[in-house]
Amino acid sequence: MTTVYFVRHAEPERSADSIYTDRTYPLTVKGMNDRKRVNAFLQDKRIDVVLSSPFRRAVDTVAEFAAQIGCGVELIEDFRERAITDKWLGLDEFKIFAKKQWDDHTYKLPGGENILEVQARKLAALKDVLQRYRGKNIVIGAHGMALSTLLMHYDSGFGYDEHVEMPMPYVVKMVFDGDVCFDVLKYDVFDPGKKPNHEHCRVVTAKLGVLKAYRYTVIFARHNENWLYCRHRERDTFETPGGGIEPGETPLDGAKRELYEETGAAKFNIFSAFDYVVYTDTGFANGQVFYAEIQELGALSPEFEMAEVREFKTIPDKMRFPQILPVLYAEMEKWLEA
Numbered sequence: 001m002t003t004v005y006f007v008r009h010a011e012p013e014r015s016a017d018s019i020y021t022d023r024t025y026p027l028t029v030k031g032m033n034d035r036k037r038v039n040a041f042l043q044d045k046r047i048d049v050v051l052s053s054p055f056r057r058a059v060d061t062v063a064e065f066a067a068q069i070g071c072g073v074e075l076i077e078d079f080r081e082r083a084i085t086d087k088w089l090g091l092d093e094f095k096i097f098a099k100k101q102w103d104d105h106t107y108k109l110p111g112g113e114n115i116l117e118v119q120a121r122k123l124a125a126l127k128d129v130l131q132r133y134r135g136k137n138i139v140i141g142a143h144g145m146a147l148s149t150l151l152m153h154y155d156s157g158f159g160y161d162e163h164v165e166m167p168m169p170y171v172v173k174m175v176f177d178g179d180v181c182f183d184v185l186k187y188d189v190f191d192p193g194k195k196p197n198h199e200h201c202r203v204v205t206a207k208l209g210v211l212k213a214y215r216y217t218v219i220f221a222r223h224n225e226n227w228l229y230c231r232h233r234e235r236d237t238f239e240t241p242g243g244g245i246e247p248g249e250t251p252l253d254g255a256k257r258e259l260y261e262e263t264g265a266a267k268f269n270i271f272s273a274f275d276y277v278v279y280t281d282t283g284f285a286n287g288q289v290f291y292a293e294i295q296e297l298g299a300l301s302p303e304f305e306m307a308e309v310r311e312f313k314t315i316p317d318k319m320r321f322p323q324i325l326p327v328l329y330a331e332m333e334k335w336l337e338a
Contacts, residue, residue, distance in 0.1 A: 006142045007172040010034040012057040023251040037189040039065045051143030053079040078125035081143035082118045086111035102160035140264035178335030184283040196280035203327040206275040216287035217255040218242040220332045223294040226311035230262045233307035239320040251288040261304045267296035273335045
């Protein structure tokens with residue numbers, strides 16, 4: 001696995017009468033202070049290499065951290081920010097221009113780039129980085145628009161509103177298996193403990209094997225012709241068995257382990273069914289859904305996290321992840337019919 005931490009630069013010094021150019025805008029005093037939040041966030045991430053756009057504001061945001069871990073900053077031209085035009089745009093003009101670009105990804109001003117051109121440039125540069133630094137933990141000093149074009153590539157629901165809400169600085173973690181991205185997490189360094197909001201998420205299902213890289217498993221398990229759901233000892237809601245795939249596990253290995261740990265299943269048949277991805281405000285992750293037929297249940301082990309297992313005819317009224325479970329359950333019914 002290769003892990004990339006894209007760091008949107010901290011606040012830059014920009015004005016129409018500045019002596020600086022787009023390439024040389026420095027960070028403000030606030031920006032210099034805020035980059036320390038980035039340093040603190042990255043401190044325990046075991047970073048192997050630090051890369052950056054050649055623009056000064058991006059370099060300055062990650063350079064202090066690079067010095068702390070004893071490495072330089074490799075500059076990559078194609079990670080630069082979008083070219084807007086050859087003249088200065090005032091704030092109101094810029095907002096109108098930016099909205100037009102998000103409404104029409106081919107729109108651009110003279111001397112500038114459109115969103116699709118920026119995206120293609122960034123994806124090509126990222127592919128090269130993933131090949132050269134396979135298996136490494138990487139930091140990349142980045143820009144808001146350039147980073148947003150990557151996010152919209154991996155999440156079709158990412159758009160203008162998400163882009164303008166991105167603070168400075170900001171960290172986006174992407175995990176790759178080869179060049180396939182299967183996990184994205186967004187970190188607000190001003191609120192690093194922020195949890196994903198599962199009440200406002202999107203769930204997309206796909207045919208088995210389409211996503212090709214997975215972070216989670218979900219298991220719909222039958223016992224005595226009923227669906228088996230489990231309840232965590234710290235919650236009063238029920239959920240399907242499932243969880244994170246551990247290093248070295250295949251999705252099937254992870255599903256078998258989770259089924260045993262969370263239901264006590266001692267004898268069962270299990271089948272891979274379909275893929276899914278959940279998009280939240282803090283990123284997305286790919287998963288695989290399984291169907292299991294349980295012939296024999298054992299006791300729940302106290303060393304695991306589930307307090308009880310219960311049989312239901314359909315989805316429990318008190319369910320965990322009510323925005324996710326019904327979508328996956330409906331798809332499971334279709335899969336069984338087929």
